[in-house]
Amino acid sequence: MDKIKIAIADDYAIFRDGLKVGLNQDQNMEVTVEAGNGTELLERLEKNVVDVILMDLRMPGMDGMEATKRIRERFVQTKIIAVTLHDEDSFIVHLMEIGANAYLLKDADPLDIREAIYAVHLHGYYFNDLVNKALLKKLITKGNFKPAFNQKVELSDRELEVLQLICDEKTAIEIGTEIFLSPRSVEGIKQRLIDKIGVRNTAGLVLFAVKNGLI
Template sequence: MSTIKIAIADDYAIFRDGLKVGLNQDKAMEVVLEAGNGTELLDGLAQQKVDVILMDLRMPGMDGMEATKQIKKHYEHIRIIAVTLHDEDSFVIHLMEIGAHAYLLKDANPVEIREAIYAVHLNGYYFNDLVNKALLKKIITKGNFKPTFKHKIELSERELEVLQLICDEKTAIEIGTEIFLSPRSVEGIKQRLIDKIGVRNTAGLVLFAVKNGLI
C-alpha cells in the first residue's frame, strides 16, 4: 500500500504537532499539510495531494463544517475524519450527512486514530461506538438533528472565576496573579471556556456572561 497522505486542520498548533509526531511514526502515513482553519486547508489542497484529513469542527474563519461541505464538493476522493470535543449526537449525524467519513473525539487514543485513518482510506468509513449510537438514535427517533455550538453548559467554580475576571478586562497575567495560576494555565481555562460555550473569542465569552447573568 502506498503512503497515506494526511492533512491536519486545527487552529491549535500544539495539537497539530502532537498528532503529526504520532502519525509520522507509522511508515505508512505521512502528514503533508497543516492548516489553522478551513480557508488555509482549501488553499493547501489546491497545491498538495491529500488522502485523509483530520478536521477540527471549531476553527476561526471557515470552520470544519463548512470546510467539509466544500471538500465534499470539490475533492470527492478525500476522506474526512472529524476530530472534536463535541460528542453530541447532532454533531455526529450532521457531519456524517454532509460528508465526513468518521467522527472521533479529541481524547481518542493514538491506536484508534490510526485505525480510523486506515479504515476510511481502505473502506471509505469508520464506525465507532459514538457514530453507531448516534445513527441508531436517529433511526429510532426519526429525528431532524440540527447541531449548534450553544448547548447546556456547566462551568466549574474555577471556570466561572476566570470568566468573571475576563469580563473585568483583566489579562491572563493579571488573572493568574489574582487566583494564583500561571498565565499558561489561565489561557488553558479560557480556551476550555471557548470550547464549552461554543464561541470564537473573548468577546463571545463576555456576551455569554452578560446574557446569562453571570456578571
C-alpha cells in the same frame, strides 16, 4: 502500500504537532499538510493532494463544517475525519450527512485514530462502536432526524447484495471476488447506489442501510 498522505486542520498548533508526531511514527502514514482553519486548508489542498483529512469543527474563519462541504465539491476522493471535542448528536448526524467519512472525539486513543485513517482510506467510512454507530442507531430508532435520502428508492437484488458487503467493510476487490464481478463493475454498482439513494459517499450508504434495517 504507498504512504497515506494526511492533512491536519486545527487552530491549536500544539494539537497538530502532537497528532503529526504520533501519525508519522506509522511507516504507512505521512502528514503532508497542516492548516489552522478551513480557508488555509483549501488553499493548501490546491497544491498538495492528500488522502485523508483530520479536521476540527470549531476553527476561526471557515469552520470544519463549511470546509467539509467545499472539500466534498472540489476533492471528491479525499476522506474526511472529524476530530472534535463535541459529542452532540446534531454534530455527528450533520457531519455524516454533508459528507464526512468518520467522526472521532479528541480524546480518542491514538490507535483508534490510526484505525479510522486506515478504514476510511480502504473502505470509505469508519463508525466508532462506542460513539458514532451507537449514537446513529439511537437517533434512527427514535426518529429524531430526517436524512436527505431518497425514500422511494428501489434497489435490485444485486445492489442490495453489494450494499450489504459494503456494510461488512469489504473492498471492491473483495466484493468482486465474492460475487464474481470485476472491481470496476462493483465500483459502478456502488456509484449507482450513491446516485439512487441520494448520499455523498460510502458512509452515507451505510447510514441508509442502518436506517432501513438492512444491517
